[in-house]
Amino acid sequence: MADENKIKVTIDGKSVEVDPGTTILDAARQVGGDVVPPAMCYYSSLEGSGGKCRTCLVQVTKGSERDPRPMPKLVPSCSTAVMDGMEVSNKTSDRVLEARKGVVELLLINHPLDCPVCDQAGECHLQDLAFEHGVSQSRYDFKRREFDKVDIGEYIKLHMTRCILCYRCVYTANQLTENREHGVLKRGDAAEIGTFIEKNLKNDFIGNVIDVCPVGALTDKTFRFRSRVWYTKPMDAHRNCEKCSGKSVLWMVGDEVTRVTARKDEYGEVKEFICNDCRFDSKDVSKWTIEGPRKIKRHSVISANHYSKEIPKHTTLLNKA
Amino acid sequence: MSRKLLLENAHIEGINTYDVYRKNGGYRSVEKALKSMSPDDILEEVKKSGLRGRGGAGFPTGMKWSFLAKPDGVPRHLVCNADESEPGTFKDRYLMEKIPHLLIEGMIVSSFALGANQSYIYIRGEYMYVLQILEKAIKEAYDNGWLGKNIQGSGFDFDLAVTPGAGAYICGEETALIESLEGNRGNPRMKPPFPAVKGLWQRPTVVNNVETIAAVVPIVNDGGDEYAKIGIGRSTGTKLISASGNINKPGVYEIDLGLSVEEFIYGDDYCGGIKNGKKLKACVPGGSSVPILPHYLVCKTAEGNDRLMTYESLSEGGFETGSMLGSGGFIVYDEDQCIVRNTWNFARFYHHESCGQCSPCREGTGWMKKVLHNLEHGKGKQEDIDLLWDIQSKIEGNTICPLGDAAAWPVAAAIRHFREEFEWHVKEPSLSQEKNYGLVTEKQFETETA
Amino acid sequence: MEENNNIAFPQSLLDEVKRITDMFPEGKQKSALLRVLHLAQSHWGYLSVDIMDYVARLLHLQPIEVYEVATFYSMYDTEKVGKVKLEVCRTGPCMIEGAERIISYIENKLGIKDGETTEDGIFTLKSVECLGACGYAPMLQAGEKFHEHLTEEKVDALIEEYRKKPVANYMGLENE
Numbered sequence: 001m002a003d004e005n006k007i008k009v010t011i012d013g014k015s016v017e018v019d020p021g022t023t024i025l026d027a028a029r030q031v032g033g034d035v036v037p038p039a040m041c042y043y044s045s046l047e048g049s050g051g052k053c054r055t056c057l058v059q060v061t062k063g064s065e066r067d068p069r070p071m072p073k074l075v076p077s078c079s080t081a082v083m084d085g086m087e088v089s090n091k092t093s094d095r096v097l098e099a100r101k102g103v104v105e106l107l108l109i110n111h112p113l114d115c116p117v118c119d120q121a122g123e124c125h126l127q128d129l130a131f132e133h134g135v136s137q138s139r140y141d142f143k144r145r146e147f148d149k150v151d152i153g154e155y156i157k158l159h160m161t162r163c164i165l166c167y168r169c170v171y172t173a174n175q176l177t178e179n180r181e182h183g184v185l186k187r188g189d190a191a192e193i194g195t196f197i198e199k200n201l202k203n204d205f206i207g208n209v210i211d212v213c214p215v216g217a218l219t220d221k222t223f224r225f226r227s228r229v230w231y232t233k234p235m236d237a238h239r240n241c242e243k244c245s246g247k248s249v250l251w252m253v254g255d256e257v258t259r260v261t262a263r264k265d266e267y268g269e270v271k272e273f274i275c276n277d278c279r280f281d282s283k284d285v286s287k288w289t290i291e292g293p294r295k296i297k298r299h300s301v302i303s304a305n306h307y308s309k310e311i312p313k314h315t316t317l318l319n320k321a
Numbered sequence: 322m323s324r325k326l327l328l329e330n331a332h333i334e335g336i337n338t339y340d341v342y343r344k345n346g347g348y349r350s351v352e353k354a355l356k357s358m359s360p361d362d363i364l365e366e367v368k369k370s371g372l373r374g375r376g377g378a379g380f381p382t383g384m385k386w387s388f389l390a391k392p393d394g395v396p397r398h399l400v401c402n403a404d405e406s407e408p409g410t411f412k413d414r415y416l417m418e419k420i421p422h423l424l425i426e427g428m429i430v431s432s433f434a435l436g437a438n439q440s441y442i443y444i445r446g447e448y449m450y451v452l453q454i455l456e457k458a459i460k461e462a463y464d465n466g467w468l469g470k471n472i473q474g475s476g477f478d479f480d481l482a483v484t485p486g487a488g489a490y491i492c493g494e495e496t497a498l499i500e501s502l503e504g505n506r507g508n509p510r511m512k513p514p515f516p517a518v519k520g521l522w523q524r525p526t527v528v529n530n531v532e533t534i535a536a537v538v539p540i541v542n543d544g545g546d547e548y549a550k551i552g553i554g555r556s557t558g559t560k561l562i563s564a565s566g567n568i569n570k571p572g573v574y575e576i577d578l579g580l581s582v583e584e585f586i587y588g589d590d591y592c593g594g595i596k597n598g599k600k601l602k603a604c605v606p607g608g609s610s611v612p613i614l615p616h617y618l619v620c621k622t623a624e625g626n627d628r629l630m631t632y633e634s635l636s637e638g639g640f641e642t643g644s645m646l647g648s649g650g651f652i653v654y655d656e657d658q659c660i661v662r663n664t665w666n667f668a669r670f671y672h673h674e675s676c677g678q679c680s681p682c683r684e685g686t687g688w689m690k691k692v693l694h695n696l697e698h699g700k701g702k703q704e705d706i707d708l709l710w711d712i713q714s715k716i717e718g719n720t721i722c723p724l725g726d727a728a729a730w731p732v733a734a735a736i737r738h739f740r741e742e743f744e745w746h747v748k749e750p751s752l753s754q755e756k757n758y759g760l761v762t763e764k765q766f767e768t769e770t771a
Numbered sequence: 772m773e774e775n776n777n778i779a780f781p782q783s784l785l786d787e788v789k790r791i792t793d794m795f796p797e798g799k800q801k802s803a804l805l806r807v808l809h810l811a812q813s814h815w816g817y818l819s820v821d822i823m824d825y826v827a828r829l830l831h832l833q834p835i836e837v838y839e840v841a842t843f844y845s846m847y848d849t850e851k852v853g854k855v856k857l858e859v860c861r862t863g864p865c866m867i868e869g870a871e872r873i874i875s876y877i878e879n880k881l882g883i884k885d886g887e888t889t890e891d892g893i894f895t896l897k898s899v900e901c902l903g904a905c906g907y908a909p910m911l912q913a914g915e916k917f918h919e920h921l922t923e924e925k926v927d928a929l930i931e932e933y934r935k936k937p938v939a940n941y942m943g944l945e946n947e
Binding site: 140 | 489506511672673674675676677678679680681683684685686687688691708711714715718719720721
């Protein structure tokens with residue numbers, strides 16, 4: 001029997017019943033599979049995130065049971081609440097696909113496309129997005145925006161040239177740590193993430209900005225250029241930690257822990273953030289209790305090496321780029 | 322000659338001072354409102370007047386006011402948008418500089434109607450000297466018992482302050498303005514929630530343009546019905562038009578809505594015709610964001626109707642053959658002006674002013690600027706014109722706030738109406754550096770009915 | 772954080788800061804930030820990191836909150852500029868009335884390019900977007916003053932005037 005408090009929404013013809021206040025994107029994630037719009041800036045656990053990248057735009061073909069009028073503009077699914085009886089088109093709408101193609105092209109015009117030398121390659125959301133929704137050729141023939149690489153603190157490298165200004169790291173630092181020392185500077189296409197003056201981000205949880213970054217703008221200096229992610233073997237592991245849950249993923253090469261990250265779900269989101277001790281200073285396998293191989297659900301090249309027999313289709317993107 | 326409801330006394334010597342303003346009937350609306358009207362009475366008059374937002378969007382003011390949430394125990398605010406930054410628009414500066422007390426009077430009456438006890442005027446930082454004029458006037462109003470506790474013995478407490486921006490067109494967008502007023506970067510907020518529910522400091526807030534708030538004064542004085550007698554249809558009352566460009570008499574004009582565009586451009590009471598005996602080439606009737614009209618669509622619509630200064634008539638034909646009244650920033654171009662250069666200039670403006678928060682606007686405005694720069698400087702390619710069209714179509718409607726649309730529309734309209742001139746720039750790269758394309762040859766507009 | 776204790780407003784400006792913060796409800800003192808930054812820029816000429824850190828302390832903000840705002844708005848200078856900024860409007864209506872001609876006239880006259888400062892540190896030339904004076908084009912703003920209907924003669928005269936008395940500031944404040 002249907003729960004009276006639930007409301008019904010239909011996305012690409014698939015219906016689901018969700019709690020009032022749920023966003024279209026979260027409703028789509030409850031359905032799963034193809035109907036889930038891509039999201040580059042939204043991060044469910046970060047208050048205020050979303051609405052900026054515009055990759056999750058969808059078409060509302062029916063507003064609700066009470067007011068069935070369609071919405072005139074495409075809406076960001078991450079920040080639009082569902083109404084009872086709402087009907088949404090994502091992949092079934094040419095208008096959505098066209099707009100998304102445009103957004104991808106615009107996100108890429110100033111992106112360096114340096115995937116072959118980028119640590120994020122293989123687990124980069126922009127790479128995935130471009131592969132699924134973009135076109136192979138850019139029409140942009142101007143000089144791309146460039147910034148100098150900077151160290152923000154002992155462990156983190158900021159490569160602003162790759163940044164897509166999702167603001168996730170700013171929200172993370174704001175909400176997870178006590179003192180905010182980095183933010184968004186300047187404006188328009190000159191806007192950048194930074195500390196304005198070279199400032200060390202020393203907070204215990206600041207390492208999480210690496211995990212929330214959808215691209216290779218914030219990378220782990222203790223892992224930089226150590227290995228391509230697809231040559232490493234992710235293992236779920238935990239340790240007793242006074243500061244955090246200690247639930248992590250160890251990225252192993254043989255017996256060596258090359259990198260430690262928090263655990264991400266299939267949409268790339270961390271549910272339990274980890275502290276810097278676990279992330280940067282616990283690279284000795286004896287410090288951990290290994291639970292077993294991490295299940296990589298995402299159709300990522302990470303899974304290509306160890307966990308899937310499918311042809312790793314994303315590797316072709318590197319050639320195209 | 323149009324009536325003057327706002328600027329009637331603008332030329333009186335010393336009208337910027339309290340004494341002269343008061344002697345000429347100033348603050349009557351506050352007396353009337355506080356003595357004999359309830360907040361709902363004022364709202365009713367504003368609704369009856371048909372007043373629509375004068376900042377550009379033209380949303381009915383009475384309706385906007387009626388959306389204001391009124392939860393118990395939560396303060397509400399009225400915020401005056403004096404961030405006037407739309408290229409072609411300078412009416413609010415004129416009004417505030419000449420008759421600052423009119424805005425203050427409007428703020429008191431409107432705040433009373435909305436139940437706001439603390440309101441703000443957010444003025445663009447470049448108007449710092451106007452801010453000082455307003456602060457002086459506010460002080461006079463306090464000294465004379467029109468602001469502060471228990472105004473004129475009515476029991477209504479009301480404080481008013483003016484606060485500056487610091488150079489950002491985007492802060493004319495109401496949620497960006499609120500962010501800026503809170504001391505933040507001017508990044509527009511995601512809507513919903515709308516300011517009427519969660520605005521300044523997450524409290525219910527109404528944001529109105531300077532001219533809108535000033536118009537409440539004659540509406541309260543003379544009644545909404547009287548105000549609505551001026552104008553045509555849903556375009557009621559008077560409107561301040563900022564006239565600029567190649568005309569004989571640029572300046573701020575208060576017109577009756579419904580005046581013909583032809584009379585406005587050529588009439589001696591208004592712009593006085595095109596300067597130096599030149600011919601009209603094009604007109605941007607509502608500020609840089611609205612579509613440019615080629616000369617054959619300025620005074621007549623595509624249907625052959627007289628084009629009038631109303632919200633409806635200026636948009637007749639949609640974006641195909643019409644434009645918008647917008648903020649009333651009326652820019653006139655003579656036969657010597659280059660549309661490609663003007664479009665590049667506007668694109669550069671929007672690129673400069675994009676806040677950078679959402680990707681289509683942040684990246685797209687810069688791309689359009691660069692392509693237009695090439696076209697204007699003899700480095701354009703034929704396919705650039707289609708590319709421009711495509712980029713603007715990818716920005717329009719897909720951004721957080723209307724700045725994306727505002728950047729896209731001028732590009733779209735310029736290509737729509739002046740494609741030949743763009744193509745000429747590609748075909749004649751060196752010639753286009755030396756001379757302008759001139760007036761587009763007299764072109765018969767083809768419609769199904771014609 | 773290191774504090775540069777040499778940087779402080781005189782009492783008159785501290786009173787002004789108090790007046791400005793009092794415009795806003797308790798706990799909303801961040802709303803005063805834009806105006807206090809104007810005040811600081813008028814007083815010191817530009818906004819150095821030390822000055823921004825000082826403003827942050829005054830208003831009980833994190834320094835990054837001040838940097839974020841100071842770099843967003845086009846009126847703030849985080850680098851040293853001339854005593855008199857000549858800000859020439861370059862947008863649409865001013866352009867068609869000859870703004871570009873005025874800009875290059877000033878460039879030639881002062882021997883600097885758009886964005887640069889004269890060697891004597893008096894003038895900075897900056898082309899800016901619409902200043903809301905379209906009907907009185909071309910125009911420039913120096914400090915808070917609008918100079919409209921510009922001609923080459925008018926430019927000569929106002930440059931001469933400012934050279935003699937290089938003061939063009941906001942809120943009637945004088946350079947330190």
